[in-house]
Amino acid sequence: MLFALLVSLSGCASFTSVPITNKAVQGRYTLDEKGGWYAGEYIVLREKDFEYGQFTDVVGDPRMEMFPLRGRYKLDGCLLTLDHRLVESPHRIITPHKGRLIILKPNEADLLLQTGKISLEALYQRPLSRPN
Numbered sequence: 001m002l003f004a005l006l007v008s009l010s011g012c013a014s015f016t017s018v019p020i021t022n023k024a025v026q027g028r029y030t031l032d033e034k035g036g037w038y039a040g041e042y043i044v045l046r047e048k049d050f051e052y053g054q055f056t057d058v059v060g061d062p063r064m065e066m067f068p069l070r071g072r073y074k075l076d077g078c079l080l081t082l083d084h085r086l087v088e089s090p091h092r093i094i095t096p097h098k099g100r101l102i103i104l105k106p107n108e109a110d111l112l113l114q115t116g117k118i119s120l121e122a123l124y125q126r127p128l129s130r131p132n
Contacts (some may be wrong), residue, residue, distance in 0.1 A: 020078050020094055020101075021053035022047050031104050043103060043123055048072055052087050061119070100123040 019074035019095040039058075044051040053067040072083035074093075081102060082090045093109040094101055097118060104112060 013023070020074070020075060022075060025075065025101060025125075026095055027125040027128055028100070029101075029125055031121065032124055041123070042122070044128070045073060046128070050082055052082060052084065054088075061096065097122075097124075 025045050027045060028049065029045070031037050031040045031042075037055075039054070041052070041054045050071060050073045050089065052069045052071075054064065056064060066086065069084050069086055071082065072084060072085075074081045078093050078095050080092045080094045082092070084090065089105040091106065093104045093106075095104070095112075096102075102118065102125065103123040105121070108122055111117055111119050112123040
């Protein structure tokens with residue numbers, strides 16, 4: 001919670017001067033497509049609601065049965081809050097990187113601020129699929 005308070009008070013100036021809006025953040029956020037991931041998470045943001053899920057290559061992992069989780073999200077500058085008690089790290093930073101938005105957990109945001117490096121666990125924005 002301290003992370004959320006600090007980001008909110010800072011106005012996110014350390015991360016971006018680009019306005020982050022509900023319309024701009026819409027999309028499916030997944031791990032970098034260059035990786036061959038065996039486990040991870042994804043977030044889908046629509047205008048006001050989200051879907052959160054995790055995946056693994058472990059067949060029959062009982063932890064995966066509770067996904068996807070759905071709820072509403074809030075934006076306060078670059079602070080993204082996923083309103084669901086079971087979401088891992090519900091407070092995140094959403095910021096532009098190389099022409100698209102990324103979502104970072106608190107420790108990943110710290111890494112970016114301290115070293116300028118993007119974590120391998122950062123989630124990258126992709127367009128939402130359009131129904132046929």
